[in-house]
Amino acid sequence: MQNVMGIINLNDGQDFLKELTMGRPLAALPFGGRYRLIDFILSNMVNSGMQNVGILVQDKYRALMDHLRSGKEWDLARKRDGLFILPPNQDPCSSGGCRGNVENFYNNLDYIESSRQEYMLIAGSHIICNLNYRKAFKFHQDMGADITVLYKEYDTEDELLQYAILDCRSDGRIINMGTRLPRTASYKASMEMYILEKGLLVKLIKDCQAWGGWDFVKDVLIKNVGRLKIYGYPYKGYAARIDSIKNYYRHNMELLKPEKWEELFFKSGLIYTKVKDEAPVKYKENARAFNTMIANGCMIEGRVENSILFRGVKVHKGAYIKDSIIMQKCEIAENVIIENVICDKNVCITQGKWLKGEKSYPLVVTKGTVV
Amino acid sequence: MRKKECVAMILAGGQGSRLGSLTQKIAKPAVPFGGKYRIIDFPLSNCHNSGIDTVGVLTQYRPLALHSYIGIGSSWDLDRRDGGVYVLPPYAQEGSAEWYKGTADAIYQNLNFIDMINPNYVLVLSGDHIYNMDYSLMLEYHKKQKAEVTISVIEVPWHEVSRFGIMSTNEAGRITEFAEKPKEARSNLASMGIYIFNWRILRKSLEEDRKNALSSHDFGKDVIPKLLADEHRLFAYYFKGYWKDVGTVESFWEANMDLLADNPELDLHNPDWRVYSVNATRPPHYVGPTGIITRSLVGEGCSILGEVDHSVIFPGVHIEEGAKIKDSIIMPYVTIGGHAQIYRAIIGRKSLVEGGAVIGSASHGGICVIEENIVIPSDVEILENNIISKQKQVG
Numbered sequence: 001m002q003n004v005m006g007i008i009n010l011n012d013g014q015d016f017l018k019e020l021t022m023g024r025p026l027a028a029l030p031f032g033g034r035y036r037l038i039d040f041i042l043s044n045m046v047n048s049g050m051q052n053v054g055i056l057v058q059d060k061y062r063a064l065m066d067h068l069r070s071g072k073e074w075d076l077a078r079k080r081d082g083l084f085i086l087p088p089n090q091d092p093c094s095s096g097g098c099r100g101n102v103e104n105f106y107n108n109l110d111y112i113e114s115s116r117q118e119y120m121l122i123a124g125s126h127i128i129c130n131l132n133y134r135k136a137f138k139f140h141q142d143m144g145a146d147i148t149v150l151y152k153e154y155d156t157e158d159e160l161l162q163y164a165i166l167d168c169r170s171d172g173r174i175i176n177m178g179t180r181l182p183r184t185a186s187y188k189a190s191m192e193m194y195i196l197e198k199g200l201l202v203k204l205i206k207d208c209q210a211w212g213g214w215d216f217v218k219d220v221l222i223k224n225v226g227r228l229k230i231y232g233y234p235y236k237g238y239a240a241r242i243d244s245i246k247n248y249y250r251h252n253m254e255l256l257k258p259e260k261w262e263e264l265f266f267k268s269g270l271i272y273t274k275v276k277d278e279a280p281v282k283y284k285e286n287a288r289a290f291n292t293m294i295a296n297g298c299m300i301e302g303r304v305e306n307s308i309l310f311r312g313v314k315v316h317k318g319a320y321i322k323d324s325i326i327m328q329k330c331e332i333a334e335n336v337i338i339e340n341v342i343c344d345k346n347v348c349i350t351q352g353k354w355l356k357g358e359k360s361y362p363l364v365v366t367k368g369t370v371v
Numbered sequence: 372m373r374k375k376e377c378v379a380m381i382l383a384g385g386q387g388s389r390l391g392s393l394t395q396k397i398a399k400p401a402v403p404f405g406g407k408y409r410i411i412d413f414p415l416s417n418c419h420n421s422g423i424d425t426v427g428v429l430t431q432y433r434p435l436a437l438h439s440y441i442g443i444g445s446s447w448d449l450d451r452r453d454g455g456v457y458v459l460p461p462y463a464q465e466g467s468a469e470w471y472k473g474t475a476d477a478i479y480q481n482l483n484f485i486d487m488i489n490p491n492y493v494l495v496l497s498g499d500h501i502y503n504m505d506y507s508l509m510l511e512y513h514k515k516q517k518a519e520v521t522i523s524v525i526e527v528p529w530h531e532v533s534r535f536g537i538m539s540t541n542e543a544g545r546i547t548e549f550a551e552k553p554k555e556a557r558s559n560l561a562s563m564g565i566y567i568f569n570w571r572i573l574r575k576s577l578e579e580d581r582k583n584a585l586s587s588h589d590f591g592k593d594v595i596p597k598l599l600a601d602e603h604r605l606f607a608y609y610f611k612g613y614w615k616d617v618g619t620v621e622s623f624w625e626a627n628m629d630l631l632a633d634n635p636e637l638d639l640h641n642p643d644w645r646v647y648s649v650n651a652t653r654p655p656h657y658v659g660p661t662g663i664i665t666r667s668l669v670g671e672g673c674s675i676l677g678e679v680d681h682s683v684i685f686p687g688v689h690i691e692e693g694a695k696i697k698d699s700i701i702m703p704y705v706t707i708g709g710h711a712q713i714y715r716a717i718i719g720r721k722s723l724v725e726g727g728a729v730i731g732s733a734s735h736g737g738i739c740v741i742e743e744n745i746v747i748p749s750d751v752e753i754l755e756n757n758i759i760s761k762q763k764q765v766g
Contacts (some may be wrong), residue, residue: 034655277650280668285665293654297670
């Protein structure tokens with residue numbers, strides 16, 4: 001897939017994660033004990049053999065730049081191609097902000113046009129999976145498709161309101177597409193990953209600019225359903241959509257099922273992330289960990305149950321952590337009890353405090369808070 | 372290249388034959404340590420943390436694993452435009468090709484490398500000690516004393532003096548006497564095998580040593596005693612802190628166990644003194660509903676469903692339900708089957724201990740060593756003090 005350039009578009013206009021995305025883009029949200037959301041899509045692209053990846057960033061992207069730096073950890077610090085951050089145009093006169101997720105494509109069209117690759121793979125960062133794109137790319141070529149949309153079939157009552165629903169013929173050709181299509185017993189929801197030729201992408205983006213539509217789904221895809229050969233490619237593996245605090249919490253917790261852990265971290269390649277050189281986890285005399293995922297650099301003296309601990313967390317004597325997500329460098333002091341809590345980075349819960357949220361509404365403690 | 376103040380030379384060619392099967396396939400500095408590291412991470416990280424950015428690593432015995440591990444040195448931030456890490460194996464010259472015949476000879480054969488750097492000082496280190504040390508403080512001391520050679524020393528228990536090179540000093544710290552492995556000593560200050568030389572003195576004494584047919588070309592046995600006899604300014608630098616020569620299976624095992632103390636002397640968690648290493652690309656480890664871990668170090672990518680007490684578990688290890696592990700070191704990617712029992716053992720990389728097997732004994736017996744890639748069948752019981760290698764398969 002050296003002939004495919006990856007574009008990760010972070011302008012997904014999602015602020016559903018409130019406190020957690022206050023100071024960082026969704027793509028830089030910590031996930032799974034030592035990762036950030038963007039690690040998954042980046043690793044998938046690299047593991048599929050892609051060597052040129054552009055990231056269209058929108059705002060608050062300092063945290064993301066700090067995480068990605070040269071792209072070395074994903075083997076993307078290359079002499080030619082490699083990792084590129086494509087920033088938005090900042091027009092001091094306009095106060096309206098971004099008009100839609102096509103705008104950044106338009107602003108960086110030069111870079112896209114001058115790439116050596118003939119094909120483009122476009123994706124967001126908030127759908128997490130371990131996926132090799134080779135088969136989807138072959139499907140795209142075999143079908144002679146103009147655009148291939150990756151989708152996942154659901155038969156649950158999952159509320160996937162903000163995703164486009166596809167209506168496909170048996171050969172995969174999409175005949176209808178929309179966010180408000182009636183949901184039948186099983187329905188196909190877009191994974192917001194698209195494969196198409198570079199020339200076509202450039203043309204479609206220019207069309208958008210000419211006609212004044214700025215939404216990729218509405219103005220690039222839905223408008224062209226009849227006119228272009230748009231195909232759906234089914235992805236059958238595990239996928240987690242991080243689009244609300246509730247789902248963020250739920251999908252983190254799913255990693256405590258060994259089969260999910262195995263699939264997300266090992267199935268078709270390893271997931272790379274920024275290395276922190278933390279020591280192995282130190283368990284002390286009274287430590288008791290139970291159905292829990294713990295990252296390096298942690299020090300465990302208390303009791304941890306059904307939880308996820310990120311790098312460098314300290315759990316002191318007598319502390320009890322249950323059904324919680326504790327991010328990097330938090331400190332949980334002696335005799336603290338917390339349940340259904342998400343602690344953002346550098347939170348300190350002082351001695352003896354009790355904090356409790358609900359599974360359907362976990363309590364979020366914002367970055368750097370001392371409770 | 373820009374002139375450097377100090378270059379470090381790490382002697383990493385040793386076979387470490389007393390580590391037995393642990394160094395069958397790899398050089399001693401490449402032996403895994405502490406649930407994540409390899410022994411050479413300690414001197415390399417010390418160099419980085421002390422601000423030394425030009426390091427030569429002298430390799431010889433089974434260097435493949437070591438070379439590929441060090442790479443271009445990026446893990447220790449030693450991939451530098453000016454300087455960085457240089458791997459220096461022995462090489463052939465016109466008319467001859469020879470191995471490094473001793474520690475001094477190894478440096479002698481790389482005089483051209485040091486000439487290229489042209490430093491003021493040369494720091495000679497050994498690639499098989501476990502310790503955190505700020506070499507810049509030692510260099511400051513060296514300069515303050517106007518020394519020609521400074522040797523780092525540490526107090527050792529009196530009953531162990533016969534294992535070390537022992538120094539006697541005057542009040543100013545100047546070395547007055549040096550005895551290699553003495554039966555009776557007047558001091559308990561042992562050389563740590565860490566030397567700072569003024570480059571000119573080192574060059575001259577190595578050239579002289581080379582010409583001496585009776586010399587064994589060793590720093591401790593030949594070069595240092597000669598410099599002392601010639602009344603050069605040799606000073607001892609007192610190091611306080613954790614330092615361990617992991618030369619034998621017992622001391623290797625002990626050094627690992629030392630990390631499991633409540634507040635270990637060797638601090639791996641100090642954010643201001645990171646020990647760097649090549650990181651395994653693995654997710655955080657998972658402790659299952661039946662897993663119990665106490666007094667242990669556990670690396671990334673493990674899944675622990677059994678009981679682990681007072682042990683060091685490297686990345687990618689699977690321990691199934693009902694297995695019991697105590698006082699042991701489990702190397703990377705080992706699988707331990709359900710209800711297996713392991714006591715006081717070192718299980719080599721990628722080995723498989725099938726369910727129900729018993730290795731070692733819970734009482735204070737000798738240490739069992741299982742080499743890498745070995746399968747221990749379920750019905751086997753291996754007693755204490757055993758070494759299981761490919762040549763001596765069981766089952």
